[in-house]
Amino acid sequence: MNNHLSIIGVPMDLGQMRRGVDMGPSAIRYAGMIERLEQLKYEIEDLGDIEIPRPKVSNPEKLDNLRNLNEIAEGSSRLAAEVDQVVEKGQFPLVLGGDHSIAMGTLAGLSKHYDNLGVIWYDAHGDLNTADSSPSGNIHGMPLAVSLGIGHEKLTSIHGYEPKIKPENIVIIGARSLDEGERVLIKEKGIKVYTMHEVDRMGMTKVMEESMDYLKDRTDGVHLSLDLDGLDPNEAPGVGTPVLGGLSYRESHLAMEMLYQSGMITSAEFVEVNPILDEKNKTATVAVGLMGSLFGESLK
Numbered sequence: 001m002n003n004h005l006s007i008i009g010v011p012m013d014l015g016q017m018r019r020g021v022d023m024g025p026s027a028i029r030y031a032g033m034i035e036r037l038e039q040l041k042y043e044i045e046d047l048g049d050i051e052i053p054r055p056k057v058s059n060p061e062k063l064d065n066l067r068n069l070n071e072i073a074e075g076s077s078r079l080a081a082e083v084d085q086v087v088e089k090g091q092f093p094l095v096l097g098g099d100h101s102i103a104m105g106t107l108a109g110l111s112k113h114y115d116n117l118g119v120i121w122y123d124a125h126g127d128l129n130t131a132d133s134s135p136s137g138n139i140h141g142m143p144l145a146v147s148l149g150i151g152h153e154k155l156t157s158i159h160g161y162e163p164k165i166k167p168e169n170i171v172i173i174g175a176r177s178l179d180e181g182e183r184v185l186i187k188e189k190g191i192k193v194y195t196m197h198e199v200d201r202m203g204m205t206k207v208m209e210e211s212m213d214y215l216k217d218r219t220d221g222v223h224l225s226l227d228l229d230g231l232d233p234n235e236a237p238g239v240g241t242p243v244l245g246g247l248s249y250r251e252s253h254l255a256m257e258m259l260y261q262s263g264m265i266t267s268a269e270f271v272e273v274n275p276i277l278d279e280k281n282k283t284a285t286v287a288v289g290l291m292g293s294l295f296g297e298s299l300k
């Protein structure tokens with residue numbers, strides 16, 4: 001694995017309705033991320049936080065069922081430019097959210113450097129909604145669709161090209177709350193999904209082996225987009241859209257350890273940590289622990 005990590009915080013809370021997730025990057029840093037990764041002998045550069053525009057009104061309008069569209073598009077372009085530069089310099093981008101809408105910017109900055117960027121979407125949700133299919137108008141439920149080139153032009157065109165990724169290069173793991181329109185898109189595009197049903201039946205070891213085999217041959221880089229709500233809310237309570245019956249702490253560490261051993265991950269982001277909804281920074285601490293495993297901590 002690339003031993004030079006560049007950390008980018010993204011204090012974004014405009015992709016959903018619950019305030020506090022903009023403090024995710026601070027909570028994760030406070031949970032000891034840098035010290036933890038330094039122990040693993042990485043060279044770390046903390047690039048600080050991206051500036052996110054504030055919306056003008058306190059009760060934001062839903063422009064075309066897309067809440068805070070303009071501010072999110074602007075913040076995402078800034079993030080894309082920063083991620084682009086990090087990859088350009090040959091470093092590993094590690095992005096801290098913020099709500100999951102930031103993945104549009106991360107993927108926009110990454111994907112131009114690859115012919116076939118793979119994506120592991122570790123999440124309770126598909127985040128494959130469009131303005132038409134979204135039950136909420138919250139853009140954090142849309143970044144994967146947007147990255148496929150499906151959605152409002154202001155979002156799909158972030159960083160000047162589209163689509164960012166191909167449906168056959170995506171694996172979703174941990175899904176247990178998919179809206180009707182998302183199911184249709186998954187079928188139509190043939191997106192690979194391991195729902196909690198498959199995780200329970202097959203076990204995490206097999207899920208990860210299959211996912212990595214699947215991505216290995218077809219991709220030239222793999223981004224891990226980890227939404228903390230992929231984990232069970234008992235283990236990660238500090239998230240805005242918790243869904244019962246999630247991935248366990250152990251399963252998640254195993255997944256991260258297997259990804260480390262594969263050496264295939266070329267960038268990562270940890271999103272949806274909301275310290276206001278959390279219990280004594282538990283969720284940020286879990287996120288940092290998972291980073292430890294992803295970057296090579298082991299018991300032996």
Ligand SMILES: NC(=[NH2+])NCCC[C@H](N)C(=O)O
Binds near residue numbers: 101125136
């Ligand atoms: N990144 C997330 N936590 N997304 C949750 C999305 C929830 C729901 N599917 C929606 O579109 O509103």
Ligand SMILES: [Mn+2]
Binds near residue numbers: 123
């Ligand atoms: Mn989610």
Ligand SMILES: [Mn+2]
Binds near residue numbers: 125127140227
């Ligand atoms: Mn998500």
